[in-house]
Structures are given as structure tokens and as C-alpha cells.
Amino acid sequence: MGLSKLVAGVTGITMLTVGLAVVAAPTASADEKPTNGGAGVLTPAQPYADKDPKQTQDWLGQYLVNGKAVYCVKWEFNAPKADTEYTPDGQLADKWGTTLDPQARAEVSYLLLRYGDTSDDNQAAAVAHLLHTYTATGSTDPAKGFKDIGYDAAAHLKELPAAAQDDVAKIQADVKANFGPWKVTVTAPTAAQVIGTPDKWTIAVNRDGGDGKAITGVPVKLKVTDGTVKKKTVTTPDDGSPLTVDVTPTGPNPTVEADVTSPTAEPVVQQPKDASGNYQWTVTTGGQTNVKNEVSTTATTAPGSVKVTKVDSKTNAAIAGVQLRLTGSDKTAAAVKQDGSPLNGAAGKPLVVTTGADGAATVDGLRTPQDICLVEVAAPSGYDENFDASSPPTVCGSVEPGKTLTLQLANTPNTPTVPVKIPAGGSPPVLTAGTATELNPGALAAVGGLVLAALAGVGLVLRRRRLASRG
Numbered sequence: 001m002g003l004s005k006l007v008a009g010v011t012g013i014t015m016l017t018v019g020l021a022v023v024a025a026p027t028a029s030a031d032e033k034p035t036n037g038g039a040g041v042l043t044p045a046q047p048y049a050d051k052d053p054k055q056t057q058d059w060l061g062q063y064l065v066n067g068k069a070v071y072c073v074k075w076e077f078n079a080p081k082a083d084t085e086y087t088p089d090g091q092l093a094d095k096w097g098t099t100l101d102p103q104a105r106a107e108v109s110y111l112l113l114r115y116g117d118t119s120d121d122n123q124a125a126a127v128a129h130l131l132h133t134y135t136a137t138g139s140t141d142p143a144k145g146f147k148d149i150g151y152d153a154a155a156h157l158k159e160l161p162a163a164a165q166d167d168v169a170k171i172q173a174d175v176k177a178n179f180g181p182w183k184v185t186v187t188a189p190t191a192a193q194v195i196g197t198p199d200k201w202t203i204a205v206n207r208d209g210g211d212g213k214a215i216t217g218v219p220v221k222l223k224v225t226d227g228t229v230k231k232k233t234v235t236t237p238d239d240g241s242p243l244t245v246d247v248t249p250t251g252p253n254p255t256v257e258a259d260v261t262s263p264t265a266e267p268v269v270q271q272p273k274d275a276s277g278n279y280q281w282t283v284t285t286g287g288q289t290n291v292k293n294e295v296s297t298t299a300t301t302a303p304g305s306v307k308v309t310k311v312d313s314k315t316n317a318a319i320a321g322v323q324l325r326l327t328g329s330d331k332t333a334a335a336v337k338q339d340g341s342p343l344n345g346a347a348g349k350p351l352v353v354t355t356g357a358d359g360a361a362t363v364d365g366l367r368t369p370q371d372i373c374l375v376e377v378a379a380p381s382g383y384d385e386n387f388d389a390s391s392p393p394t395v396c397g398s399v400e401p402g403k404t405l406t407l408q409l410a411n412t413p414n415t416p417t418v419p420v421k422i423p424a425g426g427s428p429p430v431l432t433a434g435t436a437t438e439l440n441p442g443a444l445a446a447v448g449g450l451v452l453a454a455l456a457g458v459g460l461v462l463r464r465r466r467l468a469s470r471g
């Protein structure tokens with residue numbers, strides 16, 4: 001049979017995945033191991049009323065029955081022969097027919113799963129000793145017969161070799177700490193999961209019921225969809241804390257399934273077909289069973305950002321205080337946030353941002369990929385001449401995972417207007433040229449004087465010519 005590791009345990013012993021049957025102390029010849037005995041130890045015989053006087057020692061260990069190494073219960077009933085036939089029975093009971101409590105049955109099942117296949121004499125004796133302690137604790141009055149006598153655990157433990165006594169303590173501690181059944185619990189992170197970014201999931205293996213004790217050193221097989229892990233098999237920590245695993249989402253629904261091989265809670269009991277032979281009953285481990293837990297969560301792509309800069313189309317200077325509405329590609333509906341909700345501002349309308357002193361405005365936490373637009377709400381001062389409210393300046397682009405979309409929106413400045421100064425009482429016309437010439441009033445007066453003087457000179461010449469013609 002193949003070996004498989006269940007729990008590291010205090011002794012570091014491996015166990016068979018197929019359980020062995022269990023047998024109690026049979027009648028044996030003085031100082032002789034039973035002819036069909038397996039691993040085990042002889043101890044001085046416990047006295048009782050109808051004991052065979054030739055039996056000076058008790059056998060604590062395995063028997064080979066129908067080709068299998070087994071242990072027995074029903075202390076001081078007849079030991080099985082190599083060919084004794086058995087048939088399935090119900091739940092494990094003590095020597096007198098009282099069913100053991102669920103925890104005791106679970107401990108026996110784990111005991112045999114973990115140590116039932118040992119070939120070590122001291123360990124086999126320890127297993128047999130513990131089985132009789134579970135199932136035959138009662139009166140040890142030597143006046144009682146074989147059907148009523150209880151197992152004298154203290155006396156037998158004292159007579160075991162020192163190594164076997166040590167094994168009893170170690171095995172008993174392991175059984176109490178790790179008996180089944182177990183359950184496995186997977187817990188996803190509470191934070192929003194981002195595709196491509198690892199986060200920590202926790203996996204715990206605990207006793208299912210009772211004290212819920214954490215089980216340490218247990219291999220856990222992982223199956224992950226829409227995600228990746230570094231190792232497919234991990235082990236629960238020795239300090240009893242939950243196991244932490246980094247899972248990197250690769251799709252929208254990362255799912256982790258944890259699979260643990262747990263000892264079963266019920267051992268398998270068999271009774272002899274021939275009830276008249278007063279043979280001991282055998283008990284084997286219930287074996288192991290796979291327990292699983294699967295948990296899913298959701299993941300999205302990494303959020304993106306948009307940075308828009310408002311500039312003068314002629315000078316490329318930044319324009320501060322410009323309001324821009326952030327929308328989807330339709331230029332009407334709101335853009336979408338990382339959590340899938342609309343990015344609205346006041347009154348439930350698409351968010352409006354205002355450029356700062358550097359002419360820029362930035363919005364983070366946008367779902368990706370996503371096409372967005374920034375629409376100018378109103379023209380800034382000095383740029384209204386070319387503003388059309390029915391078709392305002394707009395810039396659009398696509399926001400990608402983990403990146404910042406950089407956009408620029410330019411405004412054309414108004415054409416400068418310069419008034420021409422004229423004498424008082426007139427209406428100043430408006431020039432549309434980029435520059436204009438202004439005349440000084442003093443200069444105009446001087447020019448007027450020169451014109452008048454010239455005209456006077458012309459008049460004097462004409463007068464002299466008329467007088468000369470008369471003479």
C-alpha cells in the first residue's frame with residue numbers, strides 16, 4: 001500500500017491511506033508472541049477470575065487476520081485466529097455495548113489512520129494500549145470474569161518499555177490535537193480586487209465542530225480560476241494562524257478552491273461471524289475524505305485618470321478657472337467610476353471640474369477601458385467671441401488601465417478692439433485693426449495755424465495783382 005502524509009504530528013510518522021483493523025490483547029502462551037501476531041509487545045498478564053493460568057503475559061499489538069494486520073477491542077475476549085471471519089457492525093462501542101461518544105470515535109478513527117500501519121513494536125503496543133483505554137475502561141477487580149473485567153491502563157502502561165510509554169504520550173497528544181473531521185475555510189480580501197494586482201486571501205483548516213481548533217501542518221491543494229498563485233499546494237502554519245496566499249486576478253471573477261484530505265469521524269467496526277467463539281471485535285479507521293471550500297469575488301481592471309489642460313490657441317498660455325464637464329463618449333451621460341457608478345457632481349449631473357492656475361484639471365479613479373469627453377461649460381473671459389454654446393469646445397479620448405489620459409483644449413482669444421479719439425461731440429468709431437494711430441490735439445492746432453497763414457498769404461498776393469491791373 002502507498003504511503004501518504006496526513007499531518008506532520010509530533011512523531012513525524014507516515015501513515016497508510018488504507019486503514020488497518022485493530023485487535024486487543026489475546027490469550028498467549030507464557031513468554032511467547034502469538035503465532036499470528038504482528039508488531040507489538042508482551043506485558044505481565046492482568047489477573048481476572050477465569051483467566052487461563054498458563055497465560056502469564058498479555059499481548060499488546062497487532063494480529064494478522066485474513067492477510068491483514070489488525071487490532072482488536074473487547075479486552076480479554078478470545079484473540080482472533082488467522083482465518084477468523086468478520087462482518088460489518090455499527091458504531092464503535094465499549095466492551096459492554098455502550099456506544100462511545102462522537103469525539104472518542106473520531107479520535108479512534110484518527111489514531112488508526114495515523115498509526116495503525118506501523119511496523120514498530122513500541123508504537124503498535126502504544127496503539128493497542130490506547131484502544132483498550134478507550135473501549136474497556138471499567139472495574140479491574142480480579143474477581144470479575146473475562147466478560148466483565150476492565151482494562152487496567154495504569155498497570156499496563158507501567159509495564160510497557162520506556163520507548164512505548166513515550167509513544168503513548170506522543171500519540172495521545174497528536175490524536176487530541178488533530179482528530180477529525182476537519183473543515184477548510186477560504187476568505188477573499190475585502191478590498192476591491194484589481195486585475196494584475198496581487199492581494200492576500202486567507203485559508204484556515206479547523207476541526208469541524210467541538211473546539212474548532214486550528215489544524216497545523218496540513219497540505220492544502222489550491223485550484224484557482226481567473227487568477228494565479230505561486231504554488232498549487234501550500235501548508236497551514238505551525239503556529240495555528242490562518243494560511244495567507246497571494247492571488248493575482250487575471251479576469252473578472254477570481255475564484256479559489258481549497259481542498260484538504262480530512263480524517264473521517266467514524267471508525268469501521270467488525271464483529272466475528274461466529275458469536276459463540278467469544279472472539280474480540282476488530283475496528284479499522286474510517287479513512288480519509290476530501291473536504292473543499294470555494295469562494296469567488298469580482299475584479300476590475302486598474303483605474304485610470306484623465307488630465308486636461310486649457311490653453312490659449314495663439315500663445316499656448318494656461319487658462320485658469322475654466323469649467324469643463326466630464327462625460328462619456330456621447331458627451332451627455334456621466335463618465336463611470338472604478339466601482340461602476342456614474343461620476344456625478346451636484347444635482348446628480350455629470351461632474352464639472354475647474355482648471356487651476358496651471359490651466360490643468362485631473363480626475364482619478366475612472367473605470368477602464370473607457371471613452372470619455374470633456375465639454376466646456378462656458379467661455380472664459382476674453383474667449384467668448386468664438387464660443388458657440390450649441391457646439392462648445394470638446395476634447396475626447398480613451399482611458400486605459402493604470403494610465404493617465406493627457407488631453408489639451410485650446411481657446412481662441414477675442415480680437416482686440418481699439419477706439420479712435422475725435423473732437424468733443426462726435427461719435428467714436430471702432431477700429432477692428434490690431435493697431436490704430438492717435439493724433440495729438442496740439443499738433444492739430446499747429447497745423448491749422450499754418451493753413452490759415454498760408455491762405456492769408458495767398459489772399460495778399462491776389463489783392464496786389466488786382467490793384468496792378470487797375471493802374
